[in-house]
Amino acid sequence: MRYAIIGAGLAGLTAAHEISTLDPAATIDVFEAGERIGGKLFTVPFDSGPVDLGAEAFLARRADAVEFFRGLGLGEAIVHPSGLSSTVYSGGRLNALPKGGVMGIPASSAPVRELVSADTAARIDAEGEAPGIDWSVGDDTNVGALVRRRYGDEVVDRVVSALLGGVYSCTADDLGVRATIPKLAEAFDELAAAGEKVTLSAAVSRVQAGAVKQDGPVFGAFRGGYAELYETLAEKSGAAIYLDAFISGATHDKQGKFVLKGGGDGAYDRLLLATPAPTTAVLLKQLAPAAAQELKRIKLASSVVVGMKFDSATGLPDNSGVLVAADEPGMHAKAFTFSSKKWPHLAERGGALVRASFGRFGDETLVRADEDDLVDHALDDLAAATGFDGRAAGLSEIYTQRWFGGLPRYDETHLATVAEVREALADAPAVEATGAWAGGVGVPAVVADARAAAARLVG
Ligand SMILES: Cc1cc2nc3c(=O)[nH]c(=O)nc-3n(C[C@H](O)[C@H](O)[C@H](O)COP(=O)(O)OP(=O)(O)OC[C@H]3O[C@@H](n4cnc5c(N)ncnc54)[C@H](O)[C@@H]3O)c2cc1C
Numbered sequence: 001m002r003y004a005i006i007g008a009g010l011a012g013l014t015a016a017h018e019i020s021t022l023d024p025a026a027t028i029d030v031f032e033a034g035e036r037i038g039g040k041l042f043t044v045p046f047d048s049g050p051v052d053l054g055a056e057a058f059l060a061r062r063a064d065a066v067e068f069f070r071g072l073g074l075g076e077a078i079v080h081p082s083g084l085s086s087t088v089y090s091g092g093r094l095n096a097l098p099k100g101g102v103m104g105i106p107a108s109s110a111p112v113r114e115l116v117s118a119d120t121a122a123r124i125d126a127e128g129e130a131p132g133i134d135w136s137v138g139d140d141t142n143v144g145a146l147v148r149r150r151y152g153d154e155v156v157d158r159v160v161s162a163l164l165g166g167v168y169s170c171t172a173d174d175l176g177v178r179a180t181i182p183k184l185a186e187a188f189d190e191l192a193a194a195g196e197k198v199t200l201s202a203a204v205s206r207v208q209a210g211a212v213k214q215d216g217p218v219f220g221a222f223r224g225g226y227a228e229l230y231e232t233l234a235e236k237s238g239a240a241i242y243l244d245a246f247i248s249g250a251t252h253d254k255q256g257k258f259v260l261k262g263g264g265d266g267a268y269d270r271l272l273l274a275t276p277a278p279t280t281a282v283l284l285k286q287l288a289p290a291a292a293q294e295l296k297r298i299k300l301a302s303s304v305v306v307g308m309k310f311d312s313a314t315g316l317p318d319n320s321g322v323l324v325a326a327d328e329p330g331m332h333a334k335a336f337t338f339s340s341k342k343w344p345h346l347a348e349r350g351g352a353l354v355r356a357s358f359g360r361f362g363d364e365t366l367v368r369a370d371e372d373d374l375v376d377h378a379l380d381d382l383a384a385a386t387g388f389d390g391r392a393a394g395l396s397e398i399y400t401q402r403w404f405g406g407l408p409r410y411d412e413t414h415l416a417t418v419a420e421v422r423e424a425l426a427d428a429p430a431v432e433a434t435g436a437w438a439g440g441v442g443v444p445a446v447v448a449d450a451r452a453a454a455a456r457l458v459g
Helices: 010-022 063-071 118-129 143-151 153-168 182-193 200-210 227-237 277-283 289-295 371-386 414-426 443-458
Strands: 002-006 027-031 043-046 049-052 086-090 093-096 219-222 240-242 249-252 258-261 270-273 300-310 321-324 335-337 352-358 395-408 431-433
Touching: 002 010, 002 258, 010 027, 010 227, 010 270, 010 443, 027 227, 043 300, 043 395, 063 443, 086 153, 118 143, 118 153, 118 200, 143 153, 143 200, 153 321, 153 335, 182 200, 219 227, 249 277, 270 277, 270 443, 277 289, 289 414, 300 371, 321 371, 335 371, 352 371, 371 395, 414 431, 431 443
Parallel strands: 002 027, 002 270, 027 240, 086 321, 270 431
Antiparallel strands: 043 049, 086 093, 249 258, 300 352, 300 395, 321 335, 335 352
């Protein structure tokens, strides 16, 4: 059986590996438009060692992913964070990241009291008395609109957008509750099903009460960066990987085999698309027009990461990083990760490693800015937020990585769109699609969705 996979990001490479396991006689060709594999996983060679400029961690609580990495022989390469806490820069000062709540949405004013005005604190505490939220089981809504309506703008702009923005490159106003905070949507469902009054504070309390204490670190990473994962997947899959192979179309020939425009010699029995949603839409235009139509609805958010190595770490706070409140005046960066504080294996290299992130959905100004300007913004914002003078600390190395269309926007229509795509694809034999748009943006979710898509394809 001959398989063609389009895209050598995490999804495409995971699928290639899975196919090779399930169908050992398979011939697999992977076509990658870029000049390297990995997609949004990208480990760059700083002088002191490899550093990730795309994804830098994974949710280690996802046992399926950890098992998968171990199965690849990467168990020894997995490392965990130092456990230092993160901060929020708001109101011109650093604040501890609110504890409790769900994605920064509190059940009472207590966790966010330092971050919001007295009026907002009072409003949060009185929310349970306000008329209930009109919610039926299975409903969905916009995160930003919901929290603004119930608690006011400050909670969204100072906490929730900062937290969600770190994961999705979007503010809360561009994200859906069920897609990004599914436990909160389930709590609304439960309140509605029980005929109880549906309020935000009651739903958050319910999530908190139901939270199961789990042992072990929340996050993991690879000692040598994500390159350890994508290079292992590529090698173990045994696939032929073609770089600089931009595929612009896919059709059937008279025998019903797949033919690609831009790569391969045709006659593929099975086709797997592991590209971002808009590209997948183009590639499915002829093979599954209804799925293509739905996929076009998924928009992408861009961002840019500036990785900086400083000779000295003196003055850098003992935290894992800073989230910048969306309404903080004069700031350009949306977050800083103090990588060498967050990860002991990076601290061992000496000096300080800091990642500055910029850009949110709908605004590419910073993603397109000159590198010099981005570095100036990073150093100025870092100094403003923490007092750390990066220029004086000796900035010895800089890597800038722009992620145009880096992440799909998981808005309140997203899950319905994905369901429609899946349904339409079920009518298209021997073709599958996967990727960060399909089952979640996090690395474990992408791996799980790619493995499932590969299994369906092998049949
Ligand atoms: C800045 C950033 C930070 C992140 N941080 C984290 C994190 O810390 N933890 C976490 O769990 N997740 C994180 N993520 C999310 C995670 O990295 C992604 O969801 C995941 O890597 C996406 O993998 P993918 O294979 O679906 O897509 P991609 O990586 O986008 O791969 C798709 C591939 O298809 C190729 N392609 C596109 N069009 C064509 C074509 N026409 N022909 C051939 N090839 C084509 C692309 O070049 C690309 O290589 C982060 C993402 C970004 C952008």
